[in-house]
Amino acid sequence: MKRVKVVPVGMLKNYLSETVRANPAQTVHQLLDGLGIPADLVAVVMVNGRQEPKSYLLQEGDQVKLVPLVGGGQTLVEERMLK
Amino acid sequence: MNAYAGTVLRVDLARGKITKESLNLELARGYLGGRGFAASILYQELEKGTDPLGPGNKLIVATGPLSGLLIPGAGKTTFAAKSPATGGYADSSVGGHLCAEMKYAGYDAFIFEGISPQPVYLFVDDEEVELREASRYWGQGSISVEKVLKEELGEEFQIATIGPAAERGVVYSCVSHDFGRQAGRAGVGTVMGAKRLKAIAVRGTKSIPVADLDEYRRISRQMYDACRASEAWESWTRLGTSGVNMWSDEVGSFPTRNFQSGAFEKAEGLAGELMRERIVVTDKACFGCSSPCGKWSHSKKHGVRVEGPEYETAALLGANVALSDIEDVAYANYLCDEYGLDTISAGNAIAFAMECFEKGIITTEETDGLELNFGQAKVVFALLEKIAKREGIGDILAQGVKHAARVWGKGSSDFAVQVKGLEMSGYESRNAPAMLLSYMTADVGAHHNRSWAITYDLEVGRDKVTEDKAAKVIELQHIRPLFDCLGCCRLQWVELGLDLGYYAAVLKAVTGVDRSWDDLLKISERVWNLTRAFWVREVEGFGREWDYPPARTWKEPVISGPTKGKFVSREDVEKLLDMYYAQRGWDKNGIPTREKLEELGLSDLVKI
Amino acid sequence: MYLRADSSKCSGCRACLLACSLYHFAENNPKKARLAITPHFPNPGTYEVRTCTQCGECAEVCPVDCIPRDEKGAYYIDAEECIACMACVDACPEGVIFVHPDYEAPFQCDLCEECVSYCGPGALYIE
Numbered sequence: 116m117k118r119v120k121v122v123p124v125g126m127l128k129n130y131l132s133e134t135v136r137a138n139p140a141q142t143v144h145q146l147l148d149g150l151g152i153p154a155d156l157v158a159v160v161m162v163n164g165r166q167e168p169k170s171y172l173l174q175e176g177d178q179v180k181l182v183p184l185v186g187g188g189q190t191l192v193e194e195r196m197l198k
Numbered sequence: 199m200n201a202y203a204g205t206v207l208r209v210d211l212a213r214g215k216i217t218k219e220s221l222n223l224e225l226a227r228g229y230l231g232g233r234g235f236a237a238s239i240l241y242q243e244l245e246k247g248t249d250p251l252g253p254g255n256k257l258i259v260a261t262g263p264l265s266g267l268l269i270p271g272a273g274k275t276t277f278a279a280k281s282p283a284t285g286g287y288a289d290s291s292v293g294g295h296l297c298a299e300m301k302y303a304g305y306d307a308f309i310f311e312g313i314s315p316q317p318v319y320l321f322v323d324d325e326e327v328e329l330r331e332a333s334r335y336w337g338q339g340s341i342s343v344e345k346v347l348k349e350e351l352g353e354e355f356q357i358a359t360i361g362p363a364a365e366r367g368v369v370y371s372c373v374s375h376d377f378g379r380q381a382g383r384a385g386v387g388t389v390m391g392a393k394r395l396k397a398i399a400v401r402g403t404k405s406i407p408v409a410d411l412d413e414y415r416r417i418s419r420q421m422y423d424a425c426r427a428s429e430a431w432e433s434w435t436r437l438g439t440s441g442v443n444m445w446s447d448e449v450g451s452f453p454t455r456n457f458q459s460g461a462f463e464k465a466e467g468l469a470g471e472l473m474r475e476r477i478v479v480t481d482k483a484c485f486g487c488s489s490p491c492g493k494w495s496h497s498k499k500h501g502v503r504v505e506g507p508e509y510e511t512a513a514l515l516g517a518n519v520a521l522s523d524i525e526d527v528a529y530a531n532y533l534c535d536e537y538g539l540d541t542i543s544a545g546n547a548i549a550f551a552m553e554c555f556e557k558g559i560i561t562t563e564e565t566d567g568l569e570l571n572f573g574q575a576k577v578v579f580a581l582l583e584k585i586a587k588r589e590g591i592g593d594i595l596a597q598g599v600k601h602a603a604r605v606w607g608k609g610s611s612d613f614a615v616q617v618k619g620l621e622m623s624g625y626e627s628r629n630a631p632a633m634l635l636s637y638m639t640a641d642v643g644a645h646h647n648r649s650w651a652i653t654y655d656l657e658v659g660r661d662k663v664t665e666d667k668a669a670k671v672i673e674l675q676h677i678r679p680l681f682d683c684l685g686c687c688r689l690q691w692v693e694l695g696l697d698l699g700y701y702a703a704v705l706k707a708v709t710g711v712d713r714s715w716d717d718l719l720k721i722s723e724r725v726w727n728l729t730r731a732f733w734v735r736e737v738e739g740f741g742r743e744w745d746y747p748p749a750r751t752w753k754e755p756v757i758s759g760p761t762k763g764k765f766v767s768r769e770d771v772e773k774l775l776d777m778y779y780a781q782r783g784w785d786k787n788g789i790p791t792r793e794k795l796e797e798l799g800l801s802d803l804v805k806i
Numbered sequence: 807m808y809l810r811a812d813s814s815k816c817s818g819c820r821a822c823l824l825a826c827s828l829y830h831f832a833e834n835n836p837k838k839a840r841l842a843i844t845p846h847f848p849n850p851g852t853y854e855v856r857t858c859t860q861c862g863e864c865a866e867v868c869p870v871d872c873i874p875r876d877e878k879g880a881y882y883i884d885a886e887e888c889i890a891c892m893a894c895v896d897a898c899p900e901g902v903i904f905v906h907p908d909y910e911a912p913f914q915c916d917l918c919e920e921c922v923s924y925c926g927p928g929a930l931y932i933e
Binding site: 266267268270295298302341345353376377378402403404405406407408411415419422425426431435479480481482483484485486487488489490492494496503 | 838
Binding site for chain 1: 434469
């Protein structure tokens with residue numbers, strides 16, 4: 116079975132520090148739950164270069180990119196007030 | 199002066215006289231450019247109580263020090279005036295190529311004064327500047343006129359136009375540029391129309407001087423490389439702002455049926471990927487942008503080509519009026535572009551009328567016989583035409599939802615979704631207090647671009663009403679509008695994660711003036727307090743009350759979707775304002791204190 | 807070696823033009839660029855990018871033979887010898903020999919590749 120490649124982008128690396136492999140035959144929603152990534156923070160799910168809904172059922176060999184709400188945009192409030 | 203063109207054009211439309219003035223050094227030092235120039239000029243040059251549509255109002259078109267340079271997205275032009283929609287401060291930023299061309303022609307800003315006796319357009323070709331007769335274009339659509347002017351003058355001319363809506367005084371008329379980009383909000387186009395200025399056409403062949411060419415090129419190189427290397431580049435460029443349509447719906451922030459809900463049961467019809475595959479013809483970039491979010495689309499169903507629909511239009515002329523076919527939204531977008539209407543306010547106005555009709559507050563007697571049901575594309579198209587022509591019900595809606603609620607009464611002001619008279623842009627915020635506070639305190643009225651804080655609500659907890667949320671809003675209100683002072687797009691930072699440090703570094707390289715990021719934020723705070731002071735001066739009794747959201751916020755929970763049942767209580771609204779004012783150094787009524795004005799170097803200028 | 811353009815990928819940002827003028831003239835000025843973008847809007851809504859194809863017609867029509875090729879194979883106008891007759895400008899089938907009021911001699915692409923490195927969507931490439 117060819118596994119699914121999952122790439123986190125930007126601030127989602129706070130939840131998933133590096134690219135991981137995951138099992139197919141689950142939805143993106145289930146994948147996010149399993150990885151402990153809050154779905155609300157994932158703005159765009161790209162699968163093999165196309166945007167897919169979070170209900171998308173992952174296929175063998177899929178390349179998944181999880182794009183956060185804000186690619187960068189970490190600002191001083193996070194640094195000063197959330198630590 | 200490095201990074202600036204050095205000259206401001208002052209155009210007296212009443213007398214047909216154009217004067218070239220040297221750019222004021224103090225202005226550049228204290229306010230950078232763009233929105234900073236506009237705020238300073240409007241505060242200093244407008245007489246108190248100026249009629250927004252009268253000869254005393256001024257239309258400012260301003261570039262920034264980064265405009266036209268090799269910096270990703272250095273193509274943002276500010277249009278500003280006293281707003282006919284709100285009676286307060288207004289600036290609206292438009293992408294494209296106008297500001298770059300203005301600087302190549304040798305001008306940092308245009309200031310339009312008075313009212314022309316007949317329709318004119320401003321022609322600028324380097325040193326050659328003149329007002330030209332424009333009667334033959336009067337009444338024509340924004341896009342049509344741009345096309346004709348390009349054919350007459352040459353493709354190299356960058357053009358800004360207004361449409362028939364602005365000519366007729368629809369208060370939320372926009373300025374259009376580059377066939378589908380708009381300075382959309384708060385009626386800057388309406389002011390242009392009142393001045394009988396149909397268009398601006400600019401071409402320039404000069405160079406923009408910079409202080410340290412090598413350092414500038416070194417940082418520029420890094421900025422472009424970082425943008426292209428961003429992991430978010432692919433999705434952002436493929437989808438633009440439409441990439442978040444489905445997310446907004448999932449989290450219950452997609453304004454639906456006049457903000458009654460934040461989730462639209464047919465939202466998948468508006469999905470970014472569907473739009474890309476079905477109607478997008480090409481990506482369309484602003485000046486110098488290597489991650490183009492503009493999407494040029496072709497609706498075969500309606501036989502039109504249009505830029506967009508981008509997120510706000512999908513939200514306000516899609517879900518908010520319950521249209522679920524992206525091609526219908528594209529056609530509504532096309533109508534707005536050609537008439538010169540702001541899609542955000544127009545979508546709100548139509549949705550408001552539909553809810554009033556749904557509730558029986560208005561009947562076919564007030565609607566010229568139209569059944570104003572949500573989800574009817576033909577009704578949306580018909581209302582857009584009526585608004586632009588100010589016919590029948592369109593004449594009431596042309597003055598904004600705050601006005602329409604006054605006319606129709608029966609409690610409708612509770613759900614006239616606006617702050618300060620400006621209709622709310624596309625985020626339902628009853629379960630996003632930081633976003634709500636952003637709308638309440640934005641200095642043009644309920645617009646998201648000063649602080650897009652809903653992301654913060656989602657990160658730290660949506661129900662929380664805490665000090666850090668007010669702090670976040672203030673921080674964003676300084677960072678994001680700073681880009682409008684620099685004359686450059688913020689989305690490379692927001693969407694691609696381009697480090698903010700680049701901007702201070704490249705600004706230093708091109709201007710030769712060393713400013714830290716904190717120095718720059720201080721300038722942005724100065725501008726923010728100055729626009730607040732403008733409101734205080736221009737609006738009798740201005741204060742806390744003007745920062746309130748529509749009463750629906752606390753009276754009525756969200757009716758469906760993931761945020762169903764949520765609302766922000768009146769107490770929490772007050773708490774948000776208390777925290778915000780205290781952190782800003784403003785008094786309990788939201789007026790900047792003398793100490794704050796002194797700290798910002800505004801105490802001589804501002805007497806409140 | 808050729809500079810090629812895939813117009814379908816261009817989004818009209820003009821970073822290439824500015825990068826070109828900075829590289830060759832050390833100036834921020836897209837009117838001093840050595841390639842061209844023509845937008846066609848609103849209909850059909852495309853950008854047309856034109857680059858030098860090194861076809862050599864400029865060299866053929868030059869009355870003073872001042873358009874030789876350099877070591878990369880790029881035709882270039884020797885400004886010292888040029889008599890500014892503009893025959894090459896008129897002859898260029900792509901319209902990519904440029905003039906600017908600041909200079910007597912026209913100028914053209916020298917295959918420096920600077921534009922390619924600033925093109926986000928990858929519309930420009932070297933072949």
